[in-house]
Amino acid sequence: MSKLMNRVPIPVQAGFARAVFGLPTPVKRLIAGPPVRIDGQELALDAQLLLLLDKLADHELVRGTPEQARARMARAVPLASGPPIEPVAVRALELDGVPARLYTPDEDTDALLVYYHGGGWVLGTLDSHDNTCRYLAREAGVKVLSVDYRLAPENPFPAAVEDAVAAFRHAHAKAADLGVDPDRIAVGGDSAGGNLAAVTALVTTRDGGPAPAFQLLIYPGVDSTVRRRSRELFGDGFFLSSADMDWFCDHYCPEVDLRSDPRFSVLLATDLSGLPPAYLATAGFDPLRDEGEAFGAALAAAGVPVTVRRHRDLIHGYITFLGLGTRFREATAEAAARCAPASPSPADNVIRYRPPISGRGLRGRGERRGPGPGQGERDDRDQQAARARGREAPGRRAVVDDEADDRRARRGAEGERRRLQAGGLASAARGASRATSSPVAAIVGAHTKLVGTRASASSHHAPPSSPAGITSTLSRTTNVICGSDRRTAP
Numbered sequence: 001m002s003k004l005m006n007r008v009p010i011p012v013q014a015g016f017a018r019a020v021f022g023l024p025t026p027v028k029r030l031i032a033g034p035p036v037r038i039d040g041q042e043l044a045l046d047a048q049l050l051l052l053l054d055k056l057a058d059h060e061l062v063r064g065t066p067e068q069a070r071a072r073m074a075r076a077v078p079l080a081s082g083p084p085i086e087p088v089a090v091r092a093l094e095l096d097g098v099p100a101r102l103y104t105p106d107e108d109t110d111a112l113l114v115y116y117h118g119g120g121w122v123l124g125t126l127d128s129h130d131n132t133c134r135y136l137a138r139e140a141g142v143k144v145l146s147v148d149y150r151l152a153p154e155n156p157f158p159a160a161v162e163d164a165v166a167a168f169r170h171a172h173a174k175a176a177d178l179g180v181d182p183d184r185i186a187v188g189g190d191s192a193g194g195n196l197a198a199v200t201a202l203v204t205t206r207d208g209g210p211a212p213a214f215q216l217l218i219y220p221g222v223d224s225t226v227r228r229r230s231r232e233l234f235g236d237g238f239f240l241s242s243a244d245m246d247w248f249c250d251h252y253c254p255e256v257d258l259r260s261d262p263r264f265s266v267l268l269a270t271d272l273s274g275l276p277p278a279y280l281a282t283a284g285f286d287p288l289r290d291e292g293e294a295f296g297a298a299l300a301a302a303g304v305p306v307t308v309r310r311h312r313d314l315i316h317g318y319i320t321f322l323g324l325g326t327r328f329r330e331a332t333a334e335a336a337a338r339c340a341p342a343s344p345s346p347a348d349n350v351i352r353y354r355p356p357i358s359g360r361g362l363r364g365r366g367e368r369r370g371p372g373p374g375q376g377e378r379d380d381r382d383q384q385a386a387r388a389r390g391r392e393a394p395g396r397r398a399v400v401d402d403e404a405d406d407r408r409a410r411r412g413a414e415g416e417r418r419r420l421q422a423g424g425l426a427s428a429a430r431g432a433s434r435a436t437s438s439p440v441a442a443i444v445g446a447h448t449k450l451v452g453t454r455a456s457a458s459s460h461h462a463p464p465s466s467p468a469g470i471t472s473t474l475s476r477t478t479n480v481i482c483g484s485d486r487r488t489a490p
Contacts (some may be wrong), residue, residue: 001157009309010078010079014079014323017053017079017323018082018323020053021046021324021325023243025045028045028046028049031049031052032048032049033052035048036048038285041284041285041313043284043285043313043326044314044327046326047285047313047318047327047328050321050324050325051239051315054239059076061240061241061244062120062243062244062247066122066152069122070123070125073119073128073465074125074128074192075167076212077127078322079323080320080321080324080391081131082131082323082324084130084131085134085135085176085322086134086138087105087106088105088106088134088138089103089104090102090103090271091102093145095147095167095170098147098148098149098150098166099148100126100145100148100167101130101146101148102141102178103137103143103145104137105137105141105143108179109141109142109180110179110181110184111141111142111181111186111424112142112144112171112175112178112186112332113140113143113185113186113198113216114167114185114187114212115129115132115133115145115148115186115197116147116149116194116196116197116200117129117132117146117148117194118190118191118193118194118218118319119158119191119193120191120244120247120248120251121151121152121192121251121252122153124192124193125148129146129321131320131323132190132319132320132322132332135332136336139332139333139337140336142186143178143179143180145178147164149163149164149167149196150163152251152253153251153254156253156254157252157261157263157264157265158261158264159254160192161196161264168185168200171185172210172276182210184211184213185213186212186215187200187201187216188215188216188217188218189218190218190320191218191219191220191221191288191316192252193220194218194220194221194222194292195266196221196297197216198215198217198220198222198266198278199262199266200212200396201215201354202269205274205275205276208384213274213276214276214277214278215276215277216279217279217281217292219283219316219337220280220288221291221292222266222267222292222295223266223267223290223291223294224253224261224265224467225259225265225268226291228290229290230286230289230290230291231287231288233287233356234286234289235287238286238287238315238316239316240285240286240288240317242287245287267291267295269462271302272299272301272302272304273302273304275299275302275304276304277306278306279306279307279309279335280292280295280296280307281308281311281331281334282304282308282309282311283310284310284311284313284314284318285315286314286315287316288316293308311331313327314327314331315327318331319331319332319335368388422458438464
């Protein structure tokens with residue numbers, strides 16, 4: 001199947017994927033199969049559909065050598081990220097020898113987010129996260145400086161840390177050249193990039209020099225020394241696997257004794273006090289979920305204002321899937337929307353800190369009080385201990401947002417849905433679904449028969465799988481697209 005898909009031009013694959021995600025919800029449910037429910041959470045339909053298509057294409061995040069994995073990522077980026085997001089001005093820079101890219105929104109601002117891409121310290125480039133940075137620049141109303149730090153295994157730990165810290169310090173020193181306020185410079189990143197953002201905040205704070213205004217941490221990896229429960233629950237079949245994590249760590253930090261270094265496992269730092277406020281998002285079906293939330297609890301215990309937001313229905317990597325469906329954009333839109341400070345609520349002693357970005361730019365460090373819908377599930381002893389320590393400091397605890405914030409996020413994402421519809425995605429998908437000879441119609445028609453008899457199933461306790469019949473159907477469909485099969489799609 002993977003060889004067959006490689007014959008299909010990338011624009012055709014991308015259009016096909018967007019058409020499938022644009023189908024009506026009941027049809028997408030028929031294609032994806034019964035809902036996946038694990039640990040009291042239900043996987044988002046968009047995420048389940050993505051995993052199914054990944055399986056049909058025989059796609060793996062890492063396989064073979066780093067060079068081969070990088071080539072596969074470069075090929076996959078246009079399929080998931082979508083068309084370039086505008087209006088955003090982009091220009092290439094160099095930060096003391098480190099390549100970078102500056103994104104400026106249509107309405108100029110003096111606030112800057114120094115962003116580190118994900119990819120396990122081995123994969124990822126400026127291009128792989130181009131649309132993510134465009135989106136954050138446009139929606140948060142800040143300039144975004146994307147850093148192309150050195151990758152392993154060619155440059156193992158701590159090379160990436162050195163580049164990350166150097167990039168922040170360069171941005172601070174050259175703030176005037178970048179047209180930003182040095183007191184309104186934040187750090188952020190996803191996955192390995194979230195790790196580098198947190199480490200940069202720790203290193204610069206401890207050195208006593210300029211430090212970031214806040215941290216935007218998206219499903220960060222923060223502790224490679226412990227295998228927590230989420231890694232056992234979601235270590236296979238949910239995009240990022242436990243084997244992938246081992247592969248990344250073995251390439252980035254082959255010396256196991258160094259993995260407890262706080263510049264790698266930042267959760268193990270002996271003192272987190274004084275770090276900048278943070279917004280930390282995790283995904284419910286992510287192996288990294290529990291360590292990210294443990295870090296949020298540790299920050300709160302150290303007196304750092306922090307909001308920990310679990311997107312209970314999502315998988316690792318969602319911030320790079322902006323071109324597929326709407327749910328991934330909703331979560332990313334929330335990260336940008338949370339940059340607006342919350343309204344104070346004297347009746348509640350829970351600090352919900354929202355990173356101080358708005359359309360007017362960063363507002364510097366601070367904290368706001370707001371309603372806390374309650375603590376999410378916690379399964380690890382270290383998290384429980386951190387919360388216990390946090391209770392010793394009144395008014396300082398992490399807030400884990402669940403169902404109430406899910407509702408707020410969906411209301412806040414209505415503008416995003418309207419933009420997608422205005423772009424013609426919904427109408428294109430409807431047109432594709434009506435075309436009887438289209439690849440979408442082929443899959444829907446075949447899969448409706450396959451799953452019709454099992455539609456009453458209410459849950460799964462295993463990773464999503466695809467019936468064999470869908471694979472053969474998609475193979476015939478791809479042949480039609482390539483022109484190697486002149487038959488009409490079923």
